[in-house]
Amino acid sequence: xxxxxxxxxxxxxxxxxxxxxxxxxxxxxxxxxxxxxxxxxxxxxxxxxxxxxxxxxxxxxxxxxxxxxxxxxxxxxxxxxxxxxxxxxxxxxxxxxxxxxxxxxxxxxxxxxxxxxxxxxxxxxxxxxxxxxxxxxxxxxxxxxxxxxxxxxxxxxxxxxxxxxxxxxxxxxxxxxxxxxx
Amino acid sequence: xxxxxxxxxxxxxxxxxxxxxxxxxxxxxxxxxxxxxxxxxxxxxxxxxxxxxxxxxxxxxxxxxxxxxxxxxxxxxxxxxxxxxxxxxxxxxxxxxxxxxxxxxxxxxxxxxxxxxxxxxxxxxxxxxxxxxxxxxxxxxxxxxxxxxxxxxxxxxxxxxxxxxxxxxxxxxxxxxxxxxxxxxxxxxxxxxxxxxxxxxxxxxxxxxxxxxxxxxxxxxxxxxxxxxxxxxxxxxxxxxxxxxxxxxxxxxxxxxxxxxxxxx
Numbered sequence: 001x002x003x004x005x006x007x008x009x010x011x012x013x014x015x016x017x018x019x020x021x022x023x024x025x026x027x028x029x030x031x032x033x034x035x036x037x038x039x040x041x042x043x044x045x046x047x048x049x050x051x052x053x054x055x056x057x058x059x060x061x062x063x064x065x066x067x068x069x070x071x072x073x074x075x076x077x078x079x080x081x082x083x084x085x086x087x088x089x090x091x092x093x094x095x096x097x098x099x100x101x102x103x104x105x106x107x108x109x110x111x112x113x114x115x116x117x118x119x120x121x122x123x124x125x126x127x128x129x130x131x132x133x134x135x136x137x138x139x140x141x142x143x144x145x146x147x148x149x150x151x152x153x154x155x156x157x158x159x160x161x162x163x164x165x166x167x168x169x170x171x172x173x174x175x176x177x178x179x180x181x182x
Numbered sequence: 183x184x185x186x187x188x189x190x191x192x193x194x195x196x197x198x199x200x201x202x203x204x205x206x207x208x209x210x211x212x213x214x215x216x217x218x219x220x221x222x223x224x225x226x227x228x229x230x231x232x233x234x235x236x237x238x239x240x241x242x243x244x245x246x247x248x249x250x251x252x253x254x255x256x257x258x259x260x261x262x263x264x265x266x267x268x269x270x271x272x273x274x275x276x277x278x279x280x281x282x283x284x285x286x287x288x289x290x291x292x293x294x295x296x297x298x299x300x301x302x303x304x305x306x307x308x309x310x311x312x313x314x315x316x317x318x319x320x321x322x323x324x325x326x327x328x329x330x331x332x333x334x335x336x337x338x339x340x341x342x343x344x345x346x347x348x349x350x351x352x353x354x355x356x357x358x359x360x361x362x363x364x365x366x367x368x369x370x371x372x373x374x375x376x377x378x379x380x381x382x383x384x385x386x387x388x389x390x391x392x393x394x395x396x397x398x399x400x401x402x403x404x405x406x407x408x409x410x411x412x413x414x415x416x417x418x419x420x421x422x423x424x425x426x427x428x429x430x431x432x433x434x435x436x437x438x439x440x441x442x443x444x445x446x447x
Contacts, residue, residue: 004214005214005215008210008214012208012210013207016207017199017202021195021198021201022195025191025194025198035208039210042210042214043210043214046214047214105194106191107198125188126191126195153187156187156191160187160190162185162186162189164187165186165187165188
């Protein structure tokens with residue numbers, strides 16, 4: 001049986017950049033804050049669980065934990081201080097991420113959303129959860145999740161110039177790209 | 183407009199992943215391993231009073247300051263839980279079958295010698311300043327449990343459990359753990375003890391768990407010693423301790439850190 005730390009090693013080796021990128025969608029594009037979120041989520045998941053079917057299975061738990069940690073507000077006062085100091089720096093300040101282009105635009109658009117709406121968008125569109133699943137994960141009513149998603153999607157569609165999505169549509173069946181072998 | 187929001191979001195995520203392709207992953211394994219040991223031991227301590235040790239995933243936790251236990255992968259490690267009031271013979275501990283003779287541990291000392299490490303650990307736990315600094319706890323604290331842990335790539339740690347009569351409720355656990363990082367600035371499980379030379383830092387974390395237990399942790403750092411006080415209780419129970427009730431024993435225990443240092447593995 002594969003041990004928890006084997007899955008951890010595989011996850012970090014193969015999917016760490018993906019996890020950080022996922023977390024960045026929640027952290028206003030802040031790379032350090034995203035790494036902190038991933039760090040806390042990894043600890044939260046792997047301290048409590050020993051058995052995973054695969055690294056992908058573990059990744060699912062970690063992605064949910066990233067959103068939970070983000071929402072729970074469990075971040076340390078240190079990070080809050082850092083976030084405060086960052087908040088006085090305009091997001092548009094040119095930096096190493098400036099070349100990201102569209103990603104930066106999307107992160108900026110997401111950053112304009114309240115945290116819970118942002119979390120709803122991430123769970124709905126990056127994790128392909130249904131509205132009830134989003135609601136259950138965030139511990140809110142289905143109607144509330146639907147309103148968050150509707151409001152947030154409308155704002156994002158305007159900001160990013162996209163079609164208005166149907167949030168009630170079933171999540172698409174996504175074909176995962178093969179994972180990079182070690 | 184013919185671009186979907188979903189496509190734009192996924193495109194952004196894919197670009198971000200490519201941008202961060204070379205990002206170095208953090209070293210979280212040792213932190214996770216340490217917290218797993220503490221968590222398993224804390225959760226199991228009530229059920230194993232005077233009983234046999236339990237397996238703790240890749241590692242093993244045993245009662246009664248049993249001989250060193252090796253993890254499944256053969257890396258030398260030691261994880262021991264003790265209860266001074268009722269030491270359990272090592273022969274009762276199924277985990278001792280994994281005894282690693284190549285890494286003898288001080289925990290092999292028995293409780294019969296008052297100068298043994300086991301006895302000194304027990305004495306230390308029973309005299310933690312928790313009862314002094316936290317009057318509500320006086321008379322309510324069951325004889326302390328101790329846990330020690332060591333592994334080559336981890337900071338040595340030593341800690342005490344306050345048993346089930348803790349002020350937080352009859353199903354809760356309080357754990358006070360002393361850790362001594364090799365260097366200052368160590369980020370212990372996001373403990374953020376980044377200013378731990380000469381200054382006291384303290385903070386608490388409360389997490390809403392979906393598993394069987396939830397924890398709230400207070401961390402105090404001073405001069406290279408990290409003290410965590412953790413309140414652990416069933417997931418359907420509200421946290422009982424105030425910030426001050428976590429902070430007082432943590433800060434008071436920091437004063438005893440130098441006494442704890444020689445008790446670590």
